[in-house]
Amino acid sequence: MDPCKAFSNEFPSSPPQKVEQLRASTWEWTSLSPCSRAAHEAQETCIIGGGLAGLATAAALVNIAGMKYVQVFEKACQDELERPTAGAAVQLGPNGLRALRCIGGDELVSAIMQQGTCLVGNAVIMPQTEDGEQNIMMIADSTKDDTGLSQVLIRWGVLRSLLMNLLPPKCITTGVGSNVAGYSVENMDGKECVAAVAADKTTLTSGRLLVAADGIYSTFQSLIRSGDKLLPSDIEDARRKNIKDGGRINIKAVAPTDLDPEKFQPGTTYSFFSPGGTAACFAGPAGKGYTYWAVSIADETSADGEVQRFLSDTTTDRESVKQKLISKLAILESPECQFVIDLIEQTNASAIFIARSVEREHVGPSLVSEDGKVVLVGDAAHAMSPAYGQAANFAFEDAATLATCIREGNDLFSALKDYSEARVARCVEMQRRSAERTAKATRGEKTEDVSKW
DSSP: OOGGGGGSSOOOSSOOHHHHHHHHHHTSOOSSOOOOHHHHHTOSEEEEOOSHHHHHHHHHHHHTSOOSOEEEEESSOHHHHTOTTTTOEEEEOHHHHHHHHHHHHHHHHHHHHHHSEEOOEEEEEEOOOTTOOOEEEEEEOOHHHHHSOOOEEEEHHHHHHHHHTTSOTTOEEESOOTTEEEEEEEEETTEEEEEEEETTOOEEEEESEEEEOOOTTOHHHHHHHHTOSBOOSOHHHHHTTTEEEEEEEEEEEEESSOOOTTTSOTTEEEEEEOGGGSEEEEEEEOSTTOEEEEEEEEOEEOTTSOEEOSSOTTOOOHHHHHHHHHHHHHHTTOGGGHHHHHHHHTSOGGGOEEEEEEEESSOOSOSBOTTSOEEEOTHHHHOOOGGGOOHHHHHHHHHHHHHHHHHHOSSHHHHHHHHHHHHHHHHHHHHHHHHHHHHHHHTTOOOOOOTTO
16 A cells, blocks of 8 residues: 555556545545544554644544544643744645645645745855856746645744644643653553653553654654664664764754845745855745745865864854854855845844754664554654755655554554555655755755655
8 A cells, every 4th residue: 555645746547446545535634534443443642742743643643533532742841832933944845735734624724825935936046257247046936836736935833833723622741752762562451552661661651552753863763673662771872873964054043034025036935055065055935024044054074084063062052053153154255145144143043943964864664663552753754854845744744644544444553554664665765865956955956846746
């Protein structure tokens, strides 16, 4: 079975009957789906992680699979969970919007388009000529004409709030999950349950199924690959296995301002790549009154071969990061990136988000534990290079596909297996293409249009 085909533009000419049934049902959203045997077995599901992947999965299990008892556990406090400036912004493509429509209906997609910005093109700012002439390569976005859905740039925190609004009251517990080190399987009231546990084996959560949406450095991704149930004493090292560093630091935020309409086209994103790929700058409208910006800085190698990072892993002072970033771009002496410097200067330092450019070295071979008690979604399953801007889109595909497999499943174990097989195949292909696009982008070469993939 290939549930991921429900999110692509084309399908096999003669799909297997089960795939055809899944495809048809996935495209139709209903808030009152009948509860299948697989969904019944998955009642009282615990989701570790209240980011976009975790919240979307919770909403999908309720709206698509018809499950009534789903609980999300988020390590951040309630104030942080509700902070609208968290996480900068997300660029949603047609695949992500189709998945979100499955999860929350046309009402959700309409709210996203209203609170974000529908994109119509991308402008690549080219280095000035020797005569000082500024060249801008305008690339029209044909996504809407080709698929019926625009690409949308929306603030991360706003999108998270929209997803939270889809959930039943009191289904999110905050302040839980930062110390998860594994899981245990136990019998409770005659039912076999799975519990997320801390390093000292203290039970943190308990349910019939555990969905791991715990991000790039996932506890459960490591456990599924090793076949263990508890991480070793060096927990952080274990979480960082199977992670490949891309040699860049990504710094981004949303500035509370619009791009100057006299200098910039509406609905258009702007990018600039410094010679040699040392720095890559990007900016675009993320809803009325807001502009998203992002800067990617490459690590440098000294004459003696020592790698020097722009920021250390222990950097926490956002104001110093802001000033250091402005200085870095100024040193480039490239007037082409002045538009980003202006946005950075207008940004509250506390809103700046910092992350290394990392990706999962290998996806799979399975996204489900051997005992069928734990399943991965989002970055925990397939962290990929940010060059594609597909991390959130794929997380929403995960959520809709998992819920659909459970709704269609004769039993939970086979439903999870179907989900894993479908997602691994799609993610491995995207990861390969993502890495290729990253290399081209940093060299300033023309890249593949992935908005409709």
